[in-house]
Amino acid sequence: MERIWSKVAKAGADECWPWTHGKTLAGYGQTTVNGEKRLAHRLAWELAVGPIPAGLCILHRCDNPPCCNPAHLFLGTKKDNAADAIAKGRPFGRPRQTHCNRGHEFTEENTFRLSGKGGGGTRCCRTCRYQMQRDKYHRRKNP
Numbered sequence: 001m002e003r004i005w006s007k008v009a010k011a012g013a014d015e016c017w018p019w020t021h022g023k024t025l026a027g028y029g030q031t032t033v034n035g036e037k038r039l040a041h042r043l044a045w046e047l048a049v050g051p052i053p054a055g056l057c058i059l060h061r062c063d064n065p066p067c068c069n070p071a072h073l074f075l076g077t078k079k080d081n082a083a084d085a086i087a088k089g090r091p092f093g094r095p096r097q098t099h100c101n102r103g104h105e106f107t108e109e110n111t112f113r114l115s116g117k118g119g120g121g122t123r124c125c126r127t128c129r130y131q132m133q134r135d136k137y138h139r140r141k142n143p
């Protein structure tokens with residue numbers, strides 16, 4: 001099992017150590033140990049730290065799936081994994097937006113919904129709309 005380090009591009013202690021051999025569709029390093037397909041970062045954890053408690057996942061602090069640097073890995077549950085994915089904006093689901101793209105808060109007063117076809121209840125920011133209309137007005141006035 002120690003051989004797995006020969007398939008890892010070890011770098012500095014703080015850097016990512018990408019797996020250099022086979023990968024899963026999701027981009028995780030994968031290898032076969034005793035005829036069993038195993039995820040490389042889980043093997044790296046087992047070698048560097050110890051056995052992984054049943055039901056727990058090995059998550060990446062660096063969000064780099066092929067990375068096998070034990071310093072970038074941490075133990076978590078599947079639930080943590082999903083929460084972590086949401087926090088990092090991965091497509092497990094998105095938290096409800098609390099601010100518009102320009103950082104205005106979606107308060108009751110500052111929010112309106114697009115209605116009709118295409119709009120489908122999308123939330124929009126009144127501050128932005130106001131600013132956009134004002135900009136248009138100024139542009140018309142001073143081309």
Ligand SMILES: [Zn+2]
Nearest residue numbers: 016062067072
């Ligand atoms: Zn990393």
Ligand SMILES: [Zn+2]
Nearest residue numbers: 100104125128
């Ligand atoms: Zn806004």
